[in-house]
Amino acid sequence: MKIGVISDTHDHLTNISKAVKLFNERNIDVLIHCGDFVSPFTFRVFDDLIPSIKSNFYGVFGNNDGDRVFLKEILGQICHLVGMELISEFDGIRVYATHMPNKETVDSIAKSGNFEIVLYGHTHSSEVKKYDNGVLVVNPGECCGYLSGRATVAIIDTHIVDAEIIEI
DSSP: OEEEEEOOOTTOHHHHHHHHHHHHHTTOSEEEEOSOOOSGGGHHHHTTSOHHHHTTEEEOOOTTOOOHHHHHHHGGGTSEEOSSEEEEEETTEEEEEESOOOHHHHHHHHHHTSOSEEEOOSSSOEEEEEOTTSOEEEEEOOSSOTTTSOOEEEEEETTTTEEEEEEO
16 A cells, blocks of 8 residues: 655645645555645645545644634545544554654654554654654655755555655
């Protein structure tokens, strides 16, 4: 199974479009957004996801998602916006996703062994780290590219429990 991970899109429609194209081309099975969509009008670009991805598109809110009611109403037509954290299982793989945890929280969740994959955003810096217990921690970085100058997303291969950071 391939899981696409995106975060911190911050209304950058051009980069969201590039990410959507990449996820469609790579035919990912699940897409998880780790927060900071920002505005409901990003729906127009995410709506270009192929139907199989749209039906498996999940998202959590970030600190810059101000109009959560309208985001849920508009973007919620194609994205399962689940609140501040996602706790789910995909193809037998337990996944935790949130936007803004501190380092100690990420370490604690990863070391708990309750999840095989831990996802987060907010820092605008990409990270792929595998803990001794086999837990994979991924921050896809920022899709918008505003802070780092690098627009990135991630694709996780659950068969080998590893991730690739992709610059778009």
